Amino acid sequence: MNSVSSSDQTPIALGLDFGTESVRAVLIDCQGRQHAQAVADYSHGQVTERLPGSEQRLPDGFAFQWPADWLDSMQQAVQQAIASSDIAPERIVGIGVDFTSCTMLPTLRNGTPLCQLSELRDVPMAWAKLWKHHGAVEQTERINRLATERADSFLSRYGGTIGLEWFFPKLLETLEVAPGVAEAAEVWLEAGDWLVWQLVGCDADQLTRSTCQAGYKALWSSDEGYANTDFFAALHPELNLIVANKMPGVMRSPGEAAGKLSPAMAQRLGLPAGIAVSTATIDAHSAVPGVGAAKPGTLVMVMGTSSCHMLNSVNMQPVNGVAGIVDGGILPGFFGYETGQAAVGDAFAWLLKLLNLTSFDQLSKDAMELPPGSDGVRCLDWMNGCRTPLMDGALTGMFHGLTLGTTPAHLYRSLLEASAFGLRWIVELFTEAGIPVDRLVATGGLPHHNPALVQVYADVLGHAIEIHPSTQGPAVGAAVLGMVAAGTEASGFADIEAAATAMAAVPAGKETIVQPNSELRAAYDQCYQQYRQLADLRRQLPSTQSIDSSH
Incomplete structure (x- = not known):
């Protein structure tokens, strides 16, 4: 952590990074100086074997989380970060949130997750489905088969295939496996959007839905909206009604203000009410501004339990097998491509x-x-x-x-x-489609803890790989988005590119670069x-x- 004078009054942003096992909180000012960070584990962690208090074993591939853990751990991490820093909470002008995706859940209109209702606590489908939940195999196959038969336009944005871990396979699984849960649900949404909803405390109709999360995981685009009604109706007669009536909210982009920190949540976190809260973003995508990669052609690799790779380009070119191509989905003004490896x-x-x-x-x-x-x-x-x-x-x-x-x-x-x-x-896949990959940047804890892996990557690709010095790339990116959401008057930044460059880019000549061994290429x-x-x-x-x- 850089040394900062206690008399310094530069604006600060709070970045919240919700991962698979824990939440990370970082405090970073507009010059990129980190004032504090803290990590708090989720009490229930990943629920993969049996629901707490139940003796019934969950099927293989099932993975859930307890939403109250997200709030409790966030409170702990924020309070620890504030306590370990030298700043006054009043200096925090913005809060940014990134979240694993697609982690999703059903709630009541007041935001209460269904799994927290006594009558549904022992029903697995009422719980929040973690991104790695693999229960919807049959539903995913049917979605892909129908979309291919109909030649639906959205397929080209997802490399021709809808993923098992995405929003609608998980929703359809609940609808078919536990119709009582689907009937009780009044709102379906991504966990990142739910968390922002809790921070700002608005009415369900005004909750913010992230264009990033919806664009990559929920078949949404700014041009067409969600997939058309005929497609949903053909999958299940009630699915179209759920999309129309149980997915309220306003679409906003990451970095755009979703609202202000509510008095109740401010008291819980020990912060002033009224701090700007950014629209949520996918955790891996947050690492792009988090490493200062504001230009096209840079493949940002977020390497952890799984790996996600993000690439911005000035061109939209369908690529087989990509997880998504979204206009402005990662940074405004570019087409954002996402790919990934499910187990690293x-x-x-x-x-x-x-x-x-x-x-x-x-x-x-x-x-x-x-x-x-x-x-x-x-x-x-x-x-x-x-x-x-x-x-x-x-x-x-x-x-x-x-x-x-x-x-x-x-x-x-x-x-x-x-x-x-x-x-x-x-x-x-990218280069064969004519999409340049000029630079590789690795972030996350794995590149720092496993240098052998990065060397093997460089040798196999025959390409230099930069290791960003921060082990908290997504959290830093969330702070960048929070700073932008605060507005130019409060933060001094007019856009994400300016904030990302000032707060996260590594100065030229100070990069840590792993060079490939050319003798191993053959x-x-x-x-x-x-x-x-x-x-x-x-x-x-x-x-x-x-x-x-x-x-």
């Missing part, structure tokens, strides 16, 4: 647990002493499905080429390489082609079937 840090943690190890230190050292290609051991990193380019959450991962001489280091290196090969596939080119062949083979098999290593 999660996959590494899984392997560590599988090997009964407690630390990556020796494992990583041993792995990096192996040659490229891990002595013939290959891996498909689809441990949580494949997001880009196949958008198939039912696909599963695998190891291939195992022998009695295979060691834990071989498994780990092959998993690192598989993650890198998946990223290379994504970059090639070997990795061959390994990458084998990865693609293995992916083709894996797709031909049922998800529950494994490939024998003798093949």
Whole structure:
């Protein structure tokens, strides 16, 4: 943290980053100086095995959260950040929020989540579905089949495929699996929009819905709105009514003010009422202003439990397998492309647990002493499905080429390489479509904690990778958006580009850059082609079937 004089009165923004396990709060001023940060875990964490207090095991792939955790942890993080800083809360002019997506929930019109009603607490579909909830496999297949048959225009914005983790598959799942919950729901919305709604305390009809969240996860565009009524009606006779009657609100862009901090929430957080609150954004997307990447052609990689990659371009060009292309969805004035890998840090943690190890230190050292290609051991990193380019959450991962001489280091290196090969596939999708990728910037905790991964990425891609110094890129981006929402008079910034550059960009010559080893390129080119062949083979098999290593 930079040293700041206690007499300094520059405006400050509060960035709130709601992740999978915790919420992070950062206080950053208009010159990019960080005054404090704090992290608070969710009490219930990820609810994946059974609902609290229940003995009934949840099906595999189910993932929920308890909405009260978001508010409780936010309160704890904000109060800790304020207490550890030297600032007066009155200096905070804006609050920005980013959230995992698509994490969504049903509520009453007063904002009460249905899972907090005593009569519905033990009903899984009443809970907030975490982004990684994979219960809507059949519904997703039906949505894609119908959209393809009808040749609906929205498909081109999503690479031809709607994702399992998105809004309408999850809503349709509830409608079909738990119609009582669907009937009781009065409002359906993304968790990020719900959180902003709680901060500003407005009527349901005036709640703010983020164009970012709706554009990437809910089949919405500024030109067409949501998918047409005939499409929803063909999926389920009640779905169209839900869209028309149970999704109230006003569409606003991230950085646009959603309202002012309400007196009740101000008292809870220990802040003055009336602070501007920005429209929510997707957590990964927030990292783009959070690393100061305000120009097109920069692929920002937010690397954590999963990885999301954002790229701004001046052109709109359909790309097969992208998670979304939204006009102004990441930064105004550009077409924002999103891609992703569904398991990165999660996959590494899984392997560590599988090997009964407690630390990556020796494992990583041993792995990096192996040659490229891990002595013939290959891996498909689809441990949580494949997001880009196949958008198939039912696909599963695998190891291939195992022998009695295979060691834990071989498994780990092959998993690192598989993650890198998946990223290379994504970059090639862009370049083959004529969309330039000129610069790669990595952010999030993983690039700082796992330098071996970044080196393997650089070697496989044959491209330098910048590691942004902040480990809290999304939280910083949220602060940038909060500063912009405060308005020019309060913050001094007229737009997101100016705020992002001043608050988050790394000065020229001070970047941390991982350079590729050109001597490894030929070997990795061959390994990458084998990865693609293995992916083709894996797709031909049922998800529950494994490939024998003798093949």
